[in-house]
Amino acid sequence: DAEANSVMDRKKYIGMNVLRTEDPVFLTGRAKYTDDIHLTGMLHCAFLRSPHPHAKITGIDKSPALAIDGVVAVITEQDLEPVLGPFSTTLMRDEVATVQRPILDSTTARWVGQPIAMVIADSRYLAEDGVDALEVDWEPLDPIMDAEKALEQGSPLVREDMESNNFAHIEFQRGDVEGAFKRAHRVFRKRFHHGRFMAAPLEARAVIADWDTATDDLTVWTSSQIPNLIRTYTAGPLGIAESKMRIISDSVGGGFGMKAHVFDEEALVPAASKLVGKPVKWIEDRYENLAASSHAKEMVMYLDVAVDENNKFLAFKGHYIGVSGAYPAHPWTSLIDPLPAAGLLPSIYDIEAVHTVCDAPMTNRCPIGAYRGVGWTPGHVARETFIDDIARELGVDPVELRLQNAIPDEPFTTVTGMKYDGGSYSASIRKVMEMIDYEGLRRKQADLRKEGRYLGIGFSPYVEPTAWGSEVAKANGFPAEFFDAASVTIEPDGSVTVTTGCHNHGQAHYTTLAQVAADTLGVPFESIRVIENDSSRAVYGTGTYASRTAVIAGGAIMRAGSEVRDKIVRLAAHAMEVSPEDVELADGSFSVKGVPDKTMTMQQVGMLAYYGGAARLEGEEPALTATRSYDPPETYSNGTIVALVEVDAATGKVDLQHISCCEDCGTMLNPMVVDGQMAGAISHGIGGSMYEDLTYDENGQFLAGSLMDYLYPSTTEVPDMDISHIETPSVVTEGGIKGMGESGNIAAGAACLNAIADAISCFGTVEITKTPIGPNEVRELIRNAGNG
Ligand code: MCN
Ligand code: SMO
Structure with missing residues (x-):
């Protein structure tokens, strides 16, 4: 791409070991994690989680929990019916089943740790007391633990509403495989059982939801890598327009892919806030995180x-x-x-x-x-x-x-x-x-x-x-497009704001993407501010996972930034009465080839763009901003x-x-x-x-x-x-x-x-x-x- 090539030609910061600008706040203990947010009137939530791998639940007596002073509500599947629809999970391909399920299943437990009921109370302690006080009638069933046996015809079912335990059967063949094996001098076979392990981030999951009863706006703080996808995937079940939702995932203490899901709790806590009419906070404890977030790789x-x-x-x-x-x-x-x-x-x-x-x-x-x-x-x-x-x-x-x-x-x-x-x-x-x-x-x-x-x-x-x-997403049938976007804005004072739809949770995007923006625009690194992690402050995009940000956000910044750069060069050329080809832009200052005394600063060009009125080049819109996406x-x-x-x-x-x-x-x-x-x-x-x-x-x-x-x-x-x-x-x-x-x-x-x-x-x-x-x-x- 021509735009990117010219960025690479004049690169100064790209390739440099610039120190991570995001670190001082972490090193001095001043980062704001979700648990550091305290809202007026905020209630706290704890989950009843199944101690059984497989069980029918024939009754939940809420009254002993509700009798505790400070317990505000006990929420089960039935209570959610008016405020929360189901999740339907599948890939877009024929070989894959669809699992539709209530987000809170209060009648069948299918794994140790599954959420069964929520208790909302004045404090986390009282919410936990409420969970302990619930009287639940469990009827344990045989668990299905052996995956290969679960595949056999006639195996008992994990989900009785499904025809088989197998979520998908997908085959692929290319070339003459049987011929190659016949021709082979030696053939080898191996069975390998890869174990289960997990991200286990230092900060476990955390959700605060504030469903404003006056405006019907919803703000959710969640320790997530994908704030915009949380919005897109929970808006439907919650019955709210995405335009009325704001998702904030500010400081995230490790994501490592675990926080690249749309978790049940991320829909349940907002639904609970709507039901009780107050902000609700849920902070995951270590047992919950180990047992009930997401496991991987088995x-x-x-x-x-x-x-x-x-x-x-x-x-x-x-x-x-x-x-x-x-x-x-x-x-x-x-x-x-x-x-x-x-x-x-x-x-x-x-x-x-x-x-x-x-x-x-x-x-x-x-x-x-x-x-x-x-x-x-x-x-x-x-x-x-x-x-x-x-x-x-x-x-x-x-x-x-x-x-x-x-x-x-x-x-x-x-x-x-x-x-x-x-x-x-x-x-x-x-x-x-x-x-x-x-x-x-x-x-x-x-x-x-x-x-x-x-x-x-x-x-x-x-x-x-x-x-x-x-392209790859579609070939695999994944449920989201995998583009991302960036906006690049030069403010009136010449400082630069860059936003992307990606999410920074340790990868140093605020540093590395600023390096890209600085080289693209031709401005000092220090003048760039990168914003991610908030669906209302940054452009829409799908978040950070699949090692995508350097390529996709980087590429989108090069594209958007090049557009803005072209415009400031045009404006400066007009103001200095030379042609754009003769303008040189480096370190945020403009000069003219061969005319040393003709210069302009980024602030002068910024003021010209926003408040220059008639002095601005005719036909140019005011302001200095561009948004572009990149789908590599x-x-x-x-x-x-x-x-x-x-x-x-x-x-x-x-x-x-x-x-x-x-x-x-x-x-x-x-x-x-x-x-x-x-x-x-x-x-x-x-x-x-x-x-x-x-x-x-x-x-x-x-x-x-x-x-x-x-x-x-x-x-x-x-x-x-x-x-x-x-x-x-x-x-x-x-x-x-x-x-x-x-x-x-x-x-x-x-x-x-x-x-x-x-x-x-x-x-x-x-x-x-x-x-x-x-x-x-x-x-x-x-x-x-x-x-x-
Ligand atoms: N980078 C670079 N040059 C490249 C490629 C990358 O300088 N050619 C830089 C990037 O600018 C970025 C970092 O290296 O600052 C990682 O870039 P990239 O490979 O694009 O990955 P993402 O930024 O999209 O991060 C996602 C990736 C994933 S998928 C997981 S899982 C993971 C990981 O990042 N989770 C992490 N690293 C993590 N690091 C921390 N501290 N915390 C996590 O949760
Ligand atoms: S597991 Mo990384 O968020 O793709």
């Missing part, structure tokens, strides 16, 4: 690989069984993991044929939703651990096997139809080999084994599909993560010693921010592969309801990291930018697991088939290896 996978006599991969098959919850999370559904996993099966490998199957059986578990690396992580972990298994079986180096099978480092369309826009698929592997001195490390590993010390090296090259635009084509970043571990064979303890990484997200806006994103996401991948596990027992009881049961890695578990970069600009996006915010959580887990398997492979045949892998599992792998 999947059973069957993979087959056909390999020829030269160790060349011919074809892949993948069956992805998403272990879903009791209903599809709104609006992305439980296909959010299996469907993308199937699409990314080829990753960096050049294969001729592929066959994939996706299923999404419902079980009596918490719904499955988005979490950093959404769609990509489990499939990546299964494929990349499998490739290490295959390398060991074939007796070849796992890195060599990958390089031999890698696609060229240029634009490439995979057999599944993903249009990669160029990358460093092999170059990033080679760069990390250099960074860690791969040969030297292998020698060290061999030496240490003689001393009974088990060092392991694990590679994980990845592709991250990012910044999905509407497909773009994919890539890279390679390597983990180095030492395993204590006696105890199974894994010492994760180092992570090295080379990432490629095309043009970088701010390398320091990119490094921070890598480090954060890598920590998530470490957690998911080695520590975090949202387990249920066979009776459907939830076993990870506190941070004593659900282990995050912290600074003691996360090692030092070396992060390097290759910049292969996208050939299709504005400015060559690709997204990157999730890569670490896609790829780090497989690197750790491959390192663990590599460390103990001297004991015999080692095959990792599940996550997470803790000391017990490591011991078991050594025992089962044969020679341990």
Whole structure:
């Protein structure tokens, strides 16, 4: 695009490590989270949540709760009928069912943690007392926990109103798969059970709703990544015009994809406010967040690989069984993991044929939703651990096997139809080999084994599909268009306001997008103010998820900003009586080529645009603002993560010693921010592969309801990291930018697991088939290896 090209030609801030302007407020404890909002007359809410994985509810006696002084209301499904309609969740494709359900189901519990009733009271304490006082008649039913059994004909149903437990069955085939498997020299098969883990943000969910009884306007504060989608998706059920809704998600203490849903509570709290005629606040506690927000990434996978006599991969098959919850999370559904996993099966490998199957059986578990690396992580972990298994079986180096099978480092369309826009698929592997001195490390590993010390090296090259635009959304049947928008305004005093429909919750958009705006306009970075996170102050857009903001908001800013820039140059040229081609604009001041004494400031041009009257160029409208949107084509970043571990064979303890990484997200806006994103996401991948596990027992009881049961890695578990970069600009996006915010959580887990398997492979045949892998599992792998 010509506009973006000229921005890149004169870039000054893009590519610089500008310090994050959003940080001082957080570092000094002055950020305003939803719980910091206090409204006059505000009431508080607590939920009765099901302790049963599956039960009929034959009665709820509200009176003991209502008898408590300070309890204002108890709200069940019936009470909501006049103020709240159902959610209907599906994707726009034939193979997918539709689940329509009341947002508060007070008659059937289908998972531990499901909201059943709400108590509204003067304080949270009284609301909790009210919940405890409710008398509920539960009739427990058998839970359906085994996803593969849930798929069988005649299985009991999680939802008795559905014909089967399977939310969707989707098949895809390209190329001669059976021929490739017949021709193959060797074929390999793996079953992998990827565990459940979750974002577990420091700030759990939080909603305040203020339904103004005088004006019928609704203001909602919610800790969300998608304020505008909350508006669009709850307006219907709440029966209110979007124009009367304002959604504010100011400071958000970690989203990580969990907060990219439209949660039941985000409709229930507004409905409650309407019923009681007062503002209502709900702050989620840690148990609720762990049990009842959204879980992620649990999947059973069957993979087959056909390999020829030269160790060349011919074809892949993948069956992805998403272990879903009791209903599809709104609006992305439980296909959010299996469907993308199937699409990314080829990753960096050049294969001729592929066959994939996706299923999404419902079980009596918490719904499955988005979490950093959404769609990509489990499939990546299964494929990349499998490739290490295959390398060991074939007796070849796992890195060599990958390089031999890698696609060229240029634009490439995979057999599944993903249009990669160029990358460093092999170059990033080679760069990390250099960074860690791969040969030297292998020698060290061999030496240490003689001393009974088990060092392991694990590679994980990845592709991250990012910044999905509407084309990809439509191809998959997703329920929203994926454009986004930006408005760029030069104010009368020459300062600049930029707004986007994206959402800043840790990614440093206020810094990095200001870098883009400053270069686009030719003004100082300090003069830019970026606004997001409030549906009434920023342009409409779909929010931040899918590593989309740098590309989409960045591109929209380049477009809108270029329009404004053209106008100020025209106005300045007119005022200085020269032609626009002779005007130079840099650092917010205008000058004329070859005429040093002719200059104007941005403030002078601003005043001219707003209040210049007759002095303004004829035919120009007053004001300096433009709004543009950007709906990009497909773009994919890539890279390679390597983990180095030492395993204590006696105890199974894994010492994760180092992570090295080379990432490629095309043009970088701010390398320091990119490094921070890598480090954060890598920590998530470490957690998911080695520590975090949202387990249920066979009776459907939830076993990870506190941070004593659900282990995050912290600074003691996360090692030092070396992060390097290759910049292969996208050939299709504005400015060559690709997204990157999730890569670490896609790829780090497989690197750790491959390192663990590599460390103990001297004991015999080692095959990792599940996550997470803790000391017990490591011991078991050594025992089962044969020679341990
Ligand atoms: N960036 C850059 N150059 C690029 C690409 C990105 O400088 N070529 C910068 C961007 O300008 C932005 C950051 O890196 O400041 C991340 O950009 P991008 O990859 O576009 O991702 P988004 O901003 O859209 O953020 C979403 C992504 C997702 S999907 C999850 S999940 C996640 C993540 O961001 N959640 C996070 N990182 C997080 N970081 C924090 N602190 N908190 C979360 O909840
Ligand atoms: S899971 Mo990130 O919000 O796409």
